[in-house]
Amino acid sequence: xxxxxxxxxxxxxxxxxxxxxxxxxxxxxxxxxxxxxxxxxxxxxxxxxxxxxxxxxxxxxxxxxxxxxxxxxxxxxxxxxxxxxxxxxxxxxxxxxxxxxxxxxxxxxxxxxxxxxxxxxxxxxxxxxxxxxxxxxxxxxxxxxxxxxxxxxxxxxxxxxxxxxxxxxxxxxxxxxxxxxxxxxxxxxxxxxxxxxxxxxxxxxxxxxxxxxxxxxxxxxxxxxxxxxxxxxxxxxxxxxxxxxxxxxxxxxxxxxxxxxxxxxxxxxxxxxxxxxxxxxxxxxxxxxxxxxxxxxxxxxxxxxxxxxxxxxxxxxxxxxxxxxxxxxxxxxxxxxxxxxxxxxxxxxxxxxxxxxxxxxxxxxxxxxxxxxxxxxxxxxxxxxxxxxxxxxxxxxxxxxxxxxxxxxxxxxxxxxxxx
Numbered sequence: 115x116x117x118x119x120x121x122x123x124x125x126x127x128x129x130x131x132x133x134x135x136x137x138x139x140x141x142x143x144x145x146x147x148x149x150x151x152x153x154x155x156x157x158x159x160x161x162x163x164x165x166x167x168x169x170x171x172x173x174x175x176x177x178x179x180x181x182x183x184x185x186x187x188x189x190x191x192x193x194x195x196x197x198x199x200x201x202x203x204x205x206x207x208x209x210x211x212x213x214x215x216x217x218x219x220x221x222x223x224x225x226x227x228x229x230x231x232x233x234x235x236x237x238x239x240x241x242x243x244x245x246x247x248x249x250x251x252x253x254x255x256x257x258x259x260x261x262x263x264x265x266x267x268x269x270x271x272x273x274x275x276x277x278x279x280x281x282x283x284x285x286x287x288x289x290x291x292x293x294x295x296x297x298x299x300x301x302x303x304x305x306x307x308x309x310x311x312x313x314x315x316x317x318x319x320x321x322x323x324x325x326x327x328x329x330x331x332x333x334x335x336x337x338x339x340x341x342x343x344x345x346x347x348x349x350x351x352x353x354x355x356x357x358x359x360x361x362x363x364x365x366x367x368x369x370x371x372x373x374x375x376x377x378x379x380x381x382x383x384x385x386x387x388x389x390x391x392x393x394x395x396x397x398x399x400x401x402x403x404x405x406x407x408x409x410x411x412x413x414x415x416x417x418x419x420x421x422x423x424x425x426x427x428x429x430x431x432x433x434x435x436x437x438x439x440x441x442x443x444x445x446x447x448x449x450x451x452x453x454x455x456x457x458x459x460x461x462x463x464x465x466x467x468x469x470x471x472x473x474x475x476x477x478x479x480x481x482x483x484x485x486x487x488x489x490x491x492x493x494x495x496x497x498x499x500x501x502x503x504x505x506x507x508x509x510x511x512x513x514x515x516x517x518x519x520x521x522x523x524x525x526x527x528x529x530x531x532x533x534x
Contacts, residue, residue: 122178123481124171124189124287125300128156128326128349129441131170132475133178133186136482141490143482145467148475149178158326158345159195161282164289171290188293192481193240193283194300194322194329196343197276203228203242205268216249216258220266228270238280240297241273245337271338273299296485301331301341303480306487308437308463309333318434319424320463322477323442325349328420332429340427344419348442351412358408359400361389370445373402376413377447381406406447413448417455435459441474 121143125132135147151173155166175186205228209220229242247255249263258266280297287294305320317334325348332340351374356366369389375381385402420436435458442448443462452460464471465479 120184121482121485122175122186122189123192123298123478123485124174124292125192125475125478125481126156126161126167126171126283126286127153127324127441127477128159128347129153129324130474131167131174132478133171133174133189134470134475134478134482135178135182135184135186136486138486138489141486143486145469145479145482147178147182147184148469149174149176149181151177153325156326158347158349159324159343160279161286164282164286167286168289171286171292175290175292186292188295189287190295190481190485191283191287191297192300192303192477193275193280193297194343194477195275195279195327196345197279198240198299198301198341198343199237199274200338200341201231201272201274203231203270203272205229205270207266209263209266214262214264216261216263216266218259221247221259224266224268225270228268229272231272233274236277237274238277239272240275240280241299241302243271243273243302243337245269245271245335273302298481298484299341300477300480301329302338303482303484304439304463304476305331305333305338305480307465307480307483308439308476309434311336313434313437316434317429317432319429319432319436321420321436321438321440323347323416323438323440324474325441328416328440330420330423330427332424332427332432333434334429334432340429342423342427344416344423346416346419347440350416351409351442354408354412355405359389359398359404360391360393362392365389369405370409373405374409374445375402375406375447376409376445377450378403378406378410380447380450409445410447410451413445413451414455417452421456431458435461437461437463439463439473439476441472443473 119138121136123134131151131153133149136143137146151170153170155163161167179186205224207224207227209216225242246269247258248267249255249258249261250265284294304322314333314336320331322329327347328344330342352367352370355370356363373387381402383401383403386399388397388399390397436456449462462473463476464473465475470479
């Protein structure tokens with residue numbers, strides 16, 4: 115198995131770090147290994163302890179390596195948080211080829227032209243996503259390669275982030291002994307995997323509810339147009355259970371995962387469990403209805419805040435409704451609470467791959483989906499390579515060499531693929 119056929123995503127969340135190994139075959143991928151570890155050093159989606167985060171990353175990667183029997187050296191890392199910003203941009207270049215056929219170099223140049231925007235010194239560009247290309251005034255082109263034209267334009271979304279959290283994230287991964295091939299916005303990856311073409315076109319809201327935060331991504335007219343983060347998630351439910359049952363947080367988390375129900379009407383009074391109370395050696399018995407009475411109000415609040423945030427972003431009713439993902443939404447009853455609170459069509463997105471059929475894996479699998487689509491489409495490959503080189507200048511020299519090699523391999527593979 116060649117290393118060129120293997121891609122690895124790293125999803126560093128508040129409660130879990132997940133490493134997912136994908137094998138690329140015929141323009142798609144199969145998942146061959148999954149590693150997961152409890153996340154230490156992350157609070158509400160932000161890194162607060164680098165050493166603990168490094169240990170969590172190492173544990174997740176080792177777990178994935180043992181499953182497949184290969185050594186992981188390079189990863190694509192997911193990024194999210196309230197520091198992420200979207201900015202529209204426009205790029206224009208003249209087609210260089212004498213025969214006026216638009217080639218890969220022209221697409222690279224127009225993407226780079228769109229990337230030239232004024233940014234505050236504390237922010238940097240994470241990604242450039244082309245919404246549409248325009249060839250000699252003709253709009254709505256998704257892939258202009260091979261077309262004839264004189265003037266090539268692109269309407270793009272520039273994804274930016276604050277330098278401090280970006281560099282802390284990169285530092286953690288590099289201290290784990292891994293090279294960062296590229297950063298992928300989690301909302302973009304999960305949206306590409308979880309949303310249908312019609313949902314993106316008509317308008318839909320993707321909501322990723324993790325342990326420490328809920329990430330909202332609004333799609334309209336086929337592309338990501340707004341994103342936001344609310345610092346509330348599954349950890350809040352766990353804390354409520356710990357307070358309500360007067361027990362330890364670890365016990366509360368276990369009870370939530372095993373007996374949790376977010377819709378009190380679905381809870382069973384005959385499902386009972388015992389927890390050890392704080393300050394005593396005595397266990398007290400509770401039933402699932404007692405637990406649901408604690409969980410339901412918090413879940414209602416989470417969705418109420420989500421609906422308010424979507425309205426604040428300027429979107430009231432989108433035809434595609436809400437698509438839920440993230441580890442918290444796998445709890446029974448969450449879908450019913452969401453439908454009631456959001457007053458819209460709601461569904462839960464689950465990756466359709468063996469071994470990762472859980473909403474908590476949508477982000478990590480979405481990273482792989484985004485990377486494979488870039489290899490296949492090539493339209494944003496130039497900008498991805500450029501960004502990796504820029505990042506490696508700020509880090510160690512070995513990373514710089516590694517960033518140049520994939521670009522060459524990509525180009526050779528793509529050159530030969532045109533003759534097959």
